[in-house]
Amino acid sequence: QVQLQQSGPGLVKPSQTLSLTCAISGDSVSSNTVAWNWIRQSPSRGLEWLGRTHYRSKWYYEYAESLKNRITVNPDTSKNQFSLQLNSVTPEDTAIYYCARSRSPPLIFDLWGRGTLVTVSS
Amino acid sequence: QSVLIQPPSASGTPGQKITISCSGSRSNIGSNTGNWYQQLPGTAPKVLIYSNDQRPSGVPDRFSGSKSGTSAYLAISWLQSEDEADYYCATWDDSLNGPVFGGGTKLTVL
Numbered sequence: 001q002v003q004l005q006q007s008g009p010g011l012v013k014p015s016q017t018l019s020l021t022c023a024i025s026g027d028s029v030s031s032n033t034v035a036w037n038w039i040r041q042s043p044s045r046g047l048e049w050l051g052r053t054h055y056r057s058k059w060y061y062e063y064a065e066s067l068k069n070r071i072t073v074n075p076d077t078s079k080n081q082f083s084l085q086l087n088s089v090t091p092e093d094t095a096i097y098y099c100a101r102s103r104s105p106p107l108i109f110d111l112w113g114r115g116t117l118v119t120v121s122s
Numbered sequence: 123q124s125v126l127i128q129p130p131s132a133s134g135t136p137g138q139k140i141t142i143s144c145s146g147s148r149s150n151i152g153s154n155t156g157n158w159y160q161q162l163p164g165t166a167p168k169v170l171i172y173s174n175d176q177r178p179s180g181v182p183d184r185f186s187g188s189k190s191g192t193s194a195y196l197a198i199s200w201l202q203s204e205d206e207a208d209y210y211c212a213t214w215d216d217s218l219n220g221p222v223f224g225g226g227t228k229l230t231v232l
């Protein structure tokens with residue numbers, strides 16, 4: 001059974017870096033048929049796709065335009081996981097963060113982690 | 123403000139049929155297939171419909187999807203109390219070069 005297990009702090013101070021990890025079991029971060037995504041959800045912004053990484057003979061990285069200067073999604077093949085780093089956070093980054101697997105075409109987010117509530121506050 | 127526009131709420135009585143709309147544009151729904159996700163309280167979204175009208179295995183055939191022009195639709199027949207959830211549409215946006223979601227519709231079964 002494929003599962004995504006999220007980990008990371010639930011509280012981050014303003015201006016600091018938000019870091020989350022998503023461990024994959026039952027699939028491979030290096031799979032060439034899926035992509036590994038980060039999505040967040042907040043009352044003010046709804047569901048918002050943040051970015052993804054996928055392997056197709058080489059690693060690819062794609063990010064939401066609004067976050068391009070602050071976000072990094074990285075695979076870790078030795079631990080079969082991927083991570084999210086979001087720099088210079090503000091209270092507006094407070095949200096539930098989900099990792100998710102996607103298949104395409106057509107684009108389907110077919111597997112989700114349980115979500116991590118991250119609060120940005122001093 | 124979400125890229126895809128959904129009504130914030132919908133309601134129905136058990137046994138009734140309801141339809142939720144998702145309005146987009148040529149760069150998203152107009153040129154790509156749509157998905158629908160169901161989110162039960164306290165859980166992550168789960169795919170309900172993909173490729174406009176396809177159901178993953180395990181999703182009851184009471185749920186159906188369709189698309190017309192730049193809008194997508196989710197219909198739920200024979201409404202049950204367990205259908206109370208938030209429903210989100212999603213698709214790829216060619217202009218934004220990434221996935222986009224609707225703002226969600228909270229379904230209440232009266």
